[in-house]
Amino acid sequence: MAEVQGIGVRVKRKEDPRLITGEGRYTEDIQLPGMLYAEVVRSPHAHARIKRIDTTAALSSPGVVAVFTGADIEGHVAPIPTAWLPPDSDIKTTAHPALAVDRVRYVGDGVAMVVADDRYRARDAAELVKVEYEPLPATADQELAMGEGAPLLHDDAPGNIAFHWRAGNATDEVFEQAEVVVRHRFRQQRLIPNPMEMRAAVAEYNRSTGDLTLYSTSQNPHIHRFLLSGVLGIPEHKLRVIATDVGGGFGAKIACYPDEALVCHAARVLNRPVKWSEDRSEHFLATTHGRDHIEDVEIAGKQDGTITAIRVRAIANMGAYLSTAAPGVPTILFGLIVPGPYRIPYAGADVYGVFTNTTPTDAYRGAGRPEATYLLERMVDLFAAEIGMDAVAVRQKNLIPSDQFPYETAMGLSYDSGNYQLALHNALETADYETLRATQAELRKEGKYLGVGVTTYVEICGLGPSQVAGAVGFQGGLWESSTVRVHPTGKVTVFTGASPHGQGEETTFAQIVADKLHIPVEDVEIVHGDTARISMGWGTYGSRTTPVGGSALAVATDRVVEKAKKIAAHMLEAAPEDVEFVDGSFQVKGIPTKSTSFHDVTLQAYLAWNLPAGVEPALEGQAFYDPTNFTYSFGTHICVVEVEAETGQIHLRRYIAVDDCGRVINPMIAEGQVHGGIVQGIGQALYEGAVYDDQAQLLTGSFMDYAMPRANFFPRFETSFTETPSPHNPLGVKGIGETGTIAATPTVVNAVMDALRPFGVKDIQMPLSPERVWSAIRNGGSAE
Amino acid sequence: MALEKTSVTITVNNDTYTRDIEPRQLLVHFLRDSLGLTGTHIGCDTSQCGACTVLLNGDPVKSCTVLTVQAADQEVTTVEGLGTIEELHPVQQGFWEQHGLQCGFCTPGVMITAVGLLKQNPQPTEAEIREGLEGVICRCTGYQNIVRAIQAAAEQFDATPAQTQAAATTGVTEGGE
Numbered sequence: 015m016a017e018v019q020g021i022g023v024r025v026k027r028k029e030d031p032r033l034i035t036g037e038g039r040y041t042e043d044i045q046l047p048g049m050l051y052a053e054v055v056r057s058p059h060a061h062a063r064i065k066r067i068d069t070t071a072a073l074s075s076p077g078v079v080a081v082f083t084g085a086d087i088e089g090h091v092a093p094i095p096t097a098w099l100p101p102d103s104d105i106k107t108t109a110h111p112a113l114a115v116d117r118v119r120y121v122g123d124g125v126a127m128v129v130a131d132d133r134y135r136a137r138d139a140a141e142l143v144k145v146e147y148e149p150l151p152a153t154a155d156q157e158l159a160m161g162e163g164a165p166l167l168h169d170d171a172p173g174n175i176a177f178h179w180r181a182g183n184a185t186d187e188v189f190e191q192a193e194v195v196v197r198h199r200f201r202q203q204r205l206i207p208n209p210m211e212m213r214a215a216v217a218e219y220n221r222s223t224g225d226l227t228l229y230s231t232s233q234n235p236h237i238h239r240f241l242l243s244g245v246l247g248i249p250e251h252k253l254r255v256i257a258t259d260v261g262g263g264f265g266a267k268i269a270c271y272p273d274e275a276l277v278c279h280a281a282r283v284l285n286r287p288v289k290w291s292e293d294r295s296e297h298f299l300a301t302t303h304g305r306d307h308i309e310d311v312e313i314a315g316k317q318d319g320t321i322t323a324i325r326v327r328a329i330a331n332m333g334a335y336l337s338t339a340a341p342g343v344p345t346i347l348f349g350l351i352v353p354g355p356y357r358i359p360y361a362g363a364d365v366y367g368v369f370t371n372t373t374p375t376d377a378y379r380g381a382g383r384p385e386a387t388y389l390l391e392r393m394v395d396l397f398a399a400e401i402g403m404d405a406v407a408v409r410q411k412n413l414i415p416s417d418q419f420p421y422e423t424a425m426g427l428s429y430d431s432g433n434y435q436l437a438l439h440n441a442l443e444t445a446d447y448e449t450l451r452a453t454q455a456e457l458r459k460e461g462k463y464l465g466v467g468v469t470t471y472v473e474i475c476g477l478g479p480s481q482v483a484g485a486v487g488f489q490g491g492l493w494e495s496s497t498v499r500v501h502p503t504g505k506v507t508v509f510t511g512a513s514p515h516g517q518g519e520e521t522t523f524a525q526i527v528a529d530k531l532h533i534p535v536e537d538v539e540i541v542h543g544d545t546a547r548i549s550m551g552w553g554t555y556g557s558r559t560t561p562v563g564g565s566a567l568a569v570a571t572d573r574v575v576e577k578a579k580k581i582a583a584h585m586l587e588a589a590p591e592d593v594e595f596v597d598g599s600f601q602v603k604g605i606p607t608k609s610t611s612f613h614d615v616t617l618q619a620y621l622a623w624n625l626p627a628g629v630e631p632a633l634e635g636q637a638f639y640d641p642t643n644f645t646y647s648f649g650t651h652i653c654v655v656e657v658e659a660e661t662g663q664i665h666l667r668r669y670i671a672v673d674d675c676g677r678v679i680n681p682m683i684a685e686g687q688v689h690g691g692i693v694q695g696i697g698q699a700l701y702e703g704a705v706y707d708d709q710a711q712l713l714t715g716s717f718m719d720y721a722m723p724r725a726n727f728f729p730r731f732e733t734s735f736t737e738t739p740s741p742h743n744p745l746g747v748k749g750i751g752e753t754g755t756i757a758a759t760p761t762v763v764n765a766v767m768d769a770l771r772p773f774g775v776k777d778i779q780m781p782l783s784p785e786r787v788w789s790a791i792r793n794g795g796s797a798e
Numbered sequence: 799m800a801l802e803k804t805s806v807t808i809t810v811n812n813d814t815y816t817r818d819i820e821p822r823q824l825l826v827h828f829l830r831d832s833l834g835l836t837g838t839h840i841g842c843d844t845s846q847c848g849a850c851t852v853l854l855n856g857d858p859v860k861s862c863t864v865l866t867v868q869a870a871d872q873e874v875t876t877v878e879g880l881g882t883i884e885e886l887h888p889v890q891q892g893f894w895e896q897h898g899l900q901c902g903f904c905t906p907g908v909m910i911t912a913v914g915l916l917k918q919n920p921q922p923t924e925a926e927i928r929e930g931l932e933g934v935i936c937r938c939t940g941y942q943n944i945v946r947a948i949q950a951a952a953e954q955f956d957a958t959p960a961q962t963q964a965a966a967t968t969g970v971t972e973g974g975e
């Protein structure tokens with residue numbers, strides 16, 4: 015029989031043939047007959063009252079079909095909702111109109127949408143929309159925004175406080191009584207996700223049936239259908255959202271945005287297909303940003319290296335409105351993981367979410383967990399330096415031992431499984447840590463500054479179960495659906511509610527099915543990203559696709575095998591319990607000659623000429639899988655840098671990553687996820703950062719000002735895995751999509767600080783630009 | 799603002815097209831909107847990402863910075879003309895085998911850039927490949943497997959007779975000029 019490329023095999027991706035030949039179908043590629051183009055007019059002011067909008071000139075511009083303003087859509091397009099409401103946080107979900115009516119609150123806030131018969135003409139006309147503004151004072155800084163006399167963004171959110179959330183058991187007393195306490199303030203700079211595909215939407219309406227189809231750049235089309243149905247007043251069964259080829263998301267394509275709703279509305283009103291696509295400058299303003307915290311952190315411990323407590327008071331910049339999942343990011347996904355992989359008996363998080371006149375923030379790869387890991391791993395290094403102990407030794411002393419799982423943390427999470435020491439050990443061995451330290455000492459004598467940075471991390475992933483989603487205020491479920499349809503010829507179509515957009519699940523999911531059914535991966539087709547074909551789904555984010563979506567698939571496939579076994583037993587005239595499924599055929603236990611192939615059984619299931627009593631025709635398995643708990647990936651990353659003291663230039667010499675995501679389905683794809691994650695993590699450490707001026711104008715509004723990591727910035731990464739299966743799902747898998755981003759940022763910064771130790775430099779604001787590093791060296795302390 | 803249209807004739811992937819277009823139209827929009835060749839993507843508006851890279855007379859250019867009229871009477875090769883699924887170009891083969899793409903959005907532009915790179919330097923070192931990719935942005939792969947993909951393509955070139963090699967480099971799979 016054909017070779018089965020099941021779990022653990024480096025299968026070439028099934029999605030690639032269309033993508034390498036230019037035959038992918040991204041949203042912007044969709045062309046429909048009679049299609050119109052939309053352009054959104056956006057506010058150039060960070061905060062202003064709208065006095066008047068004059069659309070006359072735009073309307074008479076060639077090719078223009080319609081212009082919509084906030085007043086025009088009132089009553090037809092409801093405000094954009096927030097879908098994560100952490101409990102006991104006094105959250106203020108202020109209205110977010112799809113087009114501003116009387117006030118704009120950030121540069122990029124939409125004020126009108128122009129629709130024309132050609133994209134160039136739509137843009138021409140957009141420039142003719144005259145908006146008279148009365149500028150108001152604005153602020154981009156969350157600490158200033160929550161202070162006295164700051165401009166108020168929303169009348170119903172006093173002090174610009176969007177929410178205040180607390181968790182943990184750390185008290186003042188714990189810190190007062192500690193032998194050693196180290197305090198530090200960090201600023202997690204604002205980042206711009208920048209998937210290479212910008213957002214786009216094409217909507218098509220059928221007036222006679224009332225059906226509306228939206229092609230969109232979405233990480234979670236069913237969530238978009240669910241939310242847009244409410245926003246547009248179109249019942250869910252009349253609304254279809256399609257997102258097949260999506261060019262990366264990194265969190266920026268989770269949110270429900272005004273623009274997609276407006277495109278749908280325009281198509282409905284005009285009864286013609288309408289396309290809208292961002293350009294990159296618009297993306298910088300109008301698509302959600304990430305991170306942006308101010309964090310005051312305290313770590314307490316003993317002289318012998320034991321860490322006894324950690325707590326953080328954070329102020330998270332939420333931007334002008336609360337985006338879809340935004341409130342969950344600096345709270346649940348951040349605060350609960352603050353103690354990380356260590357046995358720390360006391361932990362605390364106290365988080366303010368604050369409105370400012372900036373683009374709304376939301377999830378960005380890692381979402382909350384990079385922020386927590388950064389402060390923890392930086393603090394562990396600062397604590398180690400304080401007590402004069404090697405930073406690796408401190409980690410070794412505090413890591414949760416592998417025999418302590420499941421481990422209940424001070425934040426109430428139950429970590430499923432782990433061997434943190436093994437990952438650390440493997441990473442140290444690959445790096446040859448002892449030798450590195452010796453080399454470092456040698457080089458210092460020559461005036462060369464080598465630095466070694468280490469991070470040991472754990473992350474919450476596999477978002478689910480739904481009961482927990484409800485308890486933490488997520489306004490949705492976190493289970494996943496899967497239908498495995500075996501056709502009469504034995505070929506298989508799988509429908510999954512997960513919505514991959516680069517992660518390769520068309521391949522890894524096919525491997526899971528191929529593994530269980532002993533069929534070639536070519537015989538399995540994975541269908542995703544279409545609400546009309548897939549019953550329900552919660553999408554791809556939070557490293558949940560394989561742990562939750564993959565598990566749904568595994569359960570559904572097991573159901574197929576169960577049913578097929580009954581039919582096979584009937585065919586073999588044996589009892590079902592006497593039949594086993596071995597290497598693609600059903601055979602009577604102990605009598606290998608008495609067997610029937612999978613194909614024979616699938617055909618018989620459809621012919622249905624002679625089925626056992628009580629067994630229905632056809633062969634299809636369905637599962638709505640809700641996990642029993644999160645899963646917790648972990649690992650150790652090590653970075654070696656060399657810093658030029660004269661210029662502040664940082665050279666990345668080596669980067670070693672040992673990650674554990676439980677069972678690895680396809681090592682090639684898992685490595686790819688780690689590579690990409692590391693680059694984004696290093697991007698934050700060394701290159702990227704959104705900058706607003708004191709008028710809340712975005713200064714980094716294009717790739718000319720916002721430094722995106724490029725190929726020549728990096729050495730070849732040395733990646734490997736350890737495999738500690740998760741007991742929380744049938745596949746034993748954990749997430750791998752975010753680990754690199756979570757671990758890389760503190761690893762690199764720790765390495766640079768280690769290099770700069772002879773200069774007495776303890777911390778530098780990210781991104782660590784040569785200029786900042788150089789000034790820090792000169793000042794013998796913080797650059798800012 | 800309705801601009802006079804002008805007629806242009808351009809050869810794309812060995813087929814010759816004549817269209818009436820606005821003089822301000824960008825080549826990338828001509829390819830995507832006028833010809834429906836949507837394999838060439840747009841990733842920025844400041845000429846920095848390379849997603850739109852195509853070959854103009856065999857050399858890589860960013861089609862978002864070229865006006866359609868500037869390409870008149872010349873030869874353009876897009877990803878659609880690089881190779882077919884039955885007969886992949888060595889660079890396409892390399893990207894598939896070495897997992898050089900994730901979301902695939904940057905990929906056509908990166909592959910065309912690689913074709914240009916290998917034309918200039920058929921046996922590049924890893925450092926040369928990384929330098930050669932300076933003009934493209936990939937947000938997914940971390941570049942490591944893109945580098946491997948290009949190395950694999952270079953190796954394949956090495957094992958290919960010179961004539962086929964030249965054809966593959968310019969993206970002309972048969973006939974030639």
Ligand code: FES
Pocket residue numbers: 839840841842843844845846847848849850851860861862863
């Ligand atoms: S789209 Fe041409 S360089 Fe970015």
Ligand code: FES
Pocket residue numbers: 210261262516898899900901902903904905935936937938939
């Ligand atoms: S593969 Fe997604 S941007 Fe390169």
